[in-house]
Structures are given as C-alpha cells and as structure tokens.
Amino acid sequence: MKNISSYTTVREIYEAIAGNNNEMDGKLVVIDGWIRTNRNMGNIGFLSFNDGTCFKCAQLVYDNDTINFEQAIKAKLGQAVTITGVVSLTPGQKQPYEIKLKEFVLVGDVDDTYPLQKKKTGFEFLRTIPHIRPRANTFNALYRVRSVLSFAIHEFFQGEGFVYVQTPILTSNDCEGAGQAFKVCTEDKKPETDYFGKPVSLTVSGQLHAEPFALTFRDVYTFGPTFRAEKSSTTRHASEFWMVEPEIAFATIYDDIDLMEDFIKNIVKYVLVNCKDEMQFFNDRIEPGLLDKLNRMVTESYEIVSYDEAIEILTEAVKKGHKFEYNEIKWGMDLQSEHERYIVEKVFNCPVFLINFPKDIKAFYMKQNDDGRTVAGVDLLVPGVGEICGGSEREADLDKLKQRIKELGMDEKTYEWYLDTRRFGGCPHAGFGLGLDRLLMFITGITNIRDVLLYPRTYKEILY
C-alpha cells in the first residue's frame, strides 16, 4: 500500500537538491512515471522521465546491470513505467542529478497509434486531442500554471477575509441579456411543463446573485464557470469559461480599483514564485520578454484615466496624424482594442484603470455619477492585450436603479429580489469580474483561448 505523503517524486528530488540537501546523493528511490525520450547508446542508455509532479524531467541511466535492460532499451515515448534506481548528483551538468537504474518495469505500453510523437506537433492538431495534449510540454506547463493561478485566487481572497460564494449556474434570472444565454431543459417540452416549470438558462455572471451576500458578509467572491452563447469564433471567446467576481460592501469605485490592483499583483507574483520552470519555458518559447512584462505588472504603479481624458488623448492623437482603423473619435463611443492599446502602450506605458464611462455603453447596475452622463465603471487595461478585467461601483439608490431598469426596457418584476438589496440596509458597494482564461493567456503568452481551457467549448466546437 502506497503512502501518499512519503513516496519519492521527481519534484522531491529536485527540491531536496536545490535546498542543498545532500542526503539525496546515493539514495535508492522507487518512482512511477512516463517515458519522454530514449537515447540508447548500446550498452548504456538515457531516458527522459516525467512523473507528473513537476515540469522538469529526470534523467534515468540504464545499462546491462539494470533488471529488464532489454525492456529499457526499447522504452518509448508515452509508456508508463515504475523505476528503481540510485540518485546520483551531477554538479556542473545540465541536470543537477541523474538516476542510475536498478530496475525498469513496464506498467502500461503505448501502441503505434499514439498521436504524440517526438516530432513537433502544432497547437491546431493538439486541439483535436484535448485528452492527450497535457502530455506535451506547453500544455503541461499551461495546466499546472492554471491550477496554481486558481489556487492563488482563493488564497488571496481567503487571506483578505472574503467569503467564497458559490453562485448558481442554473438561473431563471439573467444578468446581461438573454440573447447570449444557453437554455436548459430535460425534454422537448415547453418550459412551463418541463423540469423547473419555468425558463431556465446558464448563468452569464454571478454578480447579481453575489451582491446580496456582500451585503451580509461585506467582502465575498465567486469563482466558477460562466457561459455565453455568442455565435462568433475568435481566439478570445469561449462558450464556457471561468470567472472570478469579487463584490465588496461599503466600497466605492476607488476601493474597487485598489482591490483590483492588489489582487492582480498578488496572484501574478504567486505564479512567478511558484511556477518558475513553467514561466521560464513560456518566456523562452512562447513570448520573449514575458517575465519582464509580468515583473512590471507586479511592481509598477497603475494609472487612473477617465473616459473623458481618454477621448481627449485619442482626439489629439488623430489630430497629430495617428491613424486608427476606427478613426472617428467622439464622446459616447465604445473604445476599441486599438484605442485602449494606444492609451496603454503609447501614452502611459503601464497598466491603466479607465473609469467613468458614458452610461449608455454600460450595464444598468453601474452607479450613475453626479454629472448625469457617466457611470462609475472601471476597466483595467494592460500592455499587449487591452482590457483584462472590468467592474464598477453599483448603483445603491433604489429609485435611480429602478429608473434605469425602466429606461432600458427591462422587466422590473424579474429584478424585484435584486432590488431588495437596495431596500434593506443597502450601502455603496462595488465589484469586478475577471476571466481566468484570458488572464492565463496574458500570463503565459498563449494567444488562443482554446489552448488555455482543458476541454474548450466554442461555437460549433465541442469534443467529448
């Protein structure tokens, strides 16, 4: 019977050696894992071996003293094996250690149809085998970073005293418009006679369901899957993606901004510290300069720029001869990615909080500013990508909120429960939403959302 906490792993050996623990030298170990490569030199050979516990492989050396030498010679990519061997430190070499094999035991073979072969395989091909691609370096690194980043999110919020609220996926309400929501049913009947007895869809945001909990626990966050049935195929849209949505009570847009900056810096730092090998790989192979970009995210101050100022800046730029694809800059427009990137990359050269948007381009729940034309919304724009997350102070005034619901032709009755948060001990509160998948793209330099999701679901595309 294996004891989970004491079996030897490739990671343990690396960590012991990095910690100058020389006890590892000469230690007999038993490790399970998978073969990556085999260089057979005749009477001696070298296996690259990954046991899933870290990004790096261990080098195994076999010779004709190795039990099952004949199997080791034939070892091939993808085989599951259990090895017994002696750790040998190799100071000055590329790897800090190798393992001299006493025994090689084949546990699970691969047949000739194994789709991952040594030759490089493109991301597009790998998307057709989402259940195999985590074994490829890039995806191995991606999914470990995804896991560590997800944990960083929980650790940050729990450390700050936030309560994790698991808002529902199934909803008979709808945050940002039914057109983008998937419907749910059990039979091909009318909703009225189906399972729930009314129309039900998949959530497009947990915010409305989270707000009442912020008005109880003060600081809360959601973190879970979210859905949009957008009929578009881009590299940045998925039908199912993960969102984190903090909501804080007794807070203004400026508290929201402070939280966003603090949050982003903390979780990016956490990944840089805890996924060193993976991040080095992305820096070397995927996006040159990635580590510099992220280190700046973590250390430098972010700017706050109002929408009004942004329009002035863009107007000035056009006057001076800058050409945007969409060149008609006027107040009230929704800024395009090119505009956001101009502001971030050409003007401020640092992350920018863009705030106070025209109310007509933003959601009904955003706090209406005293100027009567803008709302207290905020988008965080970062170099190279543009918008990475957005939020707002919420309209706390019941009458103003009802008025806005009426203006937009929404069904007030559906929102009665939500309006209760303004009737019963309401207070200024704020929040934001951040897409885990897009953040992961930013952190790793991967440019297609289909690659950061484990099993991507997009328009017309779903496997298994």
Next chain:
Amino acid sequence: MKNISSYTTVREIYEAIAGNNNEMDGKLVVIDGWIRTNRNMGNIGFLSFNDGTCFKCAQLVYDNDTINFEQAIKAKLGQAVTITGVVSLTPGQKQPYEIKLKEFVLVGDVDDTYPLQKKKTGFEFLRTIPHIRPRANTFNALYRVRSVLSFAIHEFFQGEGFVYVQTPILTSNDCEGAGQAFKVCTEDKKPETDYFGKPVSLTVSGQLHAEPFALTFRDVYTFGPTFRAEKSSTTRHASEFWMVEPEIAFATIYDDIDLMEDFIKNIVKYVLVNCKDEMQFFNDRIEPGLLDKLNRMVTESYEIVSYDEAIEILTEAVKKGHKFEYNEIKWGMDLQSEHERYIVEKVFNCPVFLINFPKDIKAFYMKQNDDGRTVAGVDLLVPGVGEICGGSEREADLDKLKQRIKELGMDEKTYEWYLDTRRFGGCPHAGFGLGLDRLLMFITGITNIRDVLLYPRTYKEILY
C-alpha cells in the same frame, strides 16, 4: 479612499483581544456594518452590530453624547450604518468588549417590508428568500463554513501536490446515463443545427474528463458544480450541487482509501479550527453532540469491511431478530441506508469503508476483481448519515473495459477518447467523488440540502 487591509473590523477587535493585545482598549475605531438588535433604555442604549467579518456581533453603547443619538435610538434590524466609537474591554462580561459610540451614521435604511424580523422565522420560510437568509444566524454560519470548507479542500490537495483540473460543465459525453442529464440548447431547433451542432448536456461527473489528466500529472482533482435532472424531491437531492473528484495514478483501491481518510480528516479538522464560533453554534442549536461526532471523525481509525462481510453481518442480524424495513438480505442487493447505518452504528461504531461490491450494481469503469463477480469500489459510511462519498480503482485493462461497455449496451464509439487512457501509457489509477453539500450537512447537522446551498435548485423549484 478605504484601505482594504487596514480598516477596523469586528473580527480584528475580537482577535486582538483573544491574543491578549491590550492596545485595543481605548482605541478609536470606525466600522461599517448592520444592526441586529436595539435595546433602548432611555438615556442609554445597546446595539448588537454585525459587520460580516465574523459570526459574532459587537455590542455598541450609545448615550446622549453620541452624535446622531436620535437616530441611534431608532436604530432597527437590518439597517446599514457606519459607527465611530471607542473600544472598551469588559473582562468578566459575556462579551469581552463593547464600543462606546461617538457617532452613529445611518447609511442604508430598511423599510417595513423587511422580511427578517426579530421573531424566529422557520427554515421553510427562509427558503423563499435565499437572498436575505444569509443574514439569519444559522445561514450566516452555514455559508461561512461552506467557504472555509471549500478552501480547506483546495488547500489540502494543493499541499499534496495535486493539480486542480477544471473539467467542463458542457459535455457531449456522459458519465452515468443520459436520463439524468439536463440538455442544453440556444434555440428550439434540432441539436444537429443548433449552437454546437450536436447534443450537449450538463455534466453529471467530471471523472471521465479528469482521468486523462491524472495520467499526466499523477494526482489531480476537480471541484465544481455538477448536475442531475432527477425528478424527485428529497432532503438530500439537488439538481445543481458541488462535487470534488480527486483522481490518482499508480494507485489501487487501498491508496484511494488512504487518501479519502486523510482528506476527510484534514478538511474536517480545518473547519473545526477555523470556524470555532460557527461550529459551537451548530453544536448548541442544531445537532447536540455534533462536535464530539466530528472530533471522533478526525481522530479515530476507520474500518475496512468487504461487501461479502457486510452481507454476512446483516444476515446474522436478521437471524438474531433484527428487523430492517427491507429485510430480505441477499448477495447482489444494493445496500439501503438502514443497512449501512446498522453496520456503522451498531456493529463498528466508527466510519467504515465498504469495499468490493457486486459488479452489476456499480459503474462500468470500476476495476473488475479476480473473483469475477466483484469490482474494486469503495463507499465511506459514517455514523448518522450512511454513505458520504464513494470511489473506486478504475479498470486499467483495455479489453476488460471494452467488454464491460459492450455488456452494458453502451455506445463504445462515444468512449473511444476515454479508452485512449488505457491504450497510451495507462496504469492502475483510482479516485472518488464527494458531494460538498452533503458533507456540509454532515458537518453542520443541517438536514435539508436546500439550506446548505446558497440558491438551491431542485425539482420544480428555482428562485431567480
């Protein structure tokens, strides 16, 4: 502008005083929160005040030196307020401190329709206002424990080196039978011409999608929402619930058992340590003896009992005159809750791992034992509840697995991708599933799943 990390909270004051930090005495604090009760004695009055940061309230004392004394006199349940006051230690009193109010500022009023009134309100009524009930003591405690328990799950697995895999909610595959799955669509068209171009449903388990990741990262876990469209209304079934499903490679059923025990003990201990006030409340108000029950879960050894032994025990019990509702004990039957509880409570009086079930009552993917009639499945049974989680070693043999799929009349083609995990470097592996909501019921003594979920979704019942 509020600084998130430095504002004073009710929790901070309690913690400082518990840590014998006398600096709190005489300190001027500003705190936002909500009124629970108001005892006005004329020239002086006492408010019970909760700021959401901890279960306990703070006692506020106002008198006619308090700015807005007239408002404080009229303070009522549910109002949002910002108070300024001086902390005063009260050794020997019920509360270790009170706050003498300098100023009382009403931020958000409540109107007369506020549904939470001082008189006790039953759980059934509170289910009709899921957005308000977190303000009631029981639910306040429940949802904080839910958050802490969820974090304990992440912390346990991440600490053990597991990779968090966010398996998809939308699936064109199906783990345990399409009859229980919700369908997903965008229009009332045939699936072939709808959004994904094929039938898609909501996941009933992440296991099949997680297994390929265990065969890459060795140890992985899912943690997310899961769906069952069962048309039954019980106190233990919800249509949407949260599951955690670890999957470990190079592992047998006994490794699975070790992990289960280690996992349960760790997360229960975490809640006992980090939610002391809430757990004391549940022990005092909901389930007498709860803390004893949980402390035993954490400290005592669990038994392993085979299904064969269980049948012998039950047969013997019937012979000796014990009456079960379902009294015809025979090999091959699915044990009922009464049988499980007899074994756990009357025979062993400790948690029991029941293992090696008849293959015909278990899922296709469970490892077939050499006896030809049982599979290496395991259920963890606990006193007072019965089954709390279940798992198995997985069938690693491709041919046996295919044979089982054929026997059960399942569509092998749909599972080709899953079978790849046995073709390409497969190995013994195992896992289990644990329902967060049922575990939370066990931990808090709450007996209806509708109360542990934030916004419960059950047959014919969905709000917002």
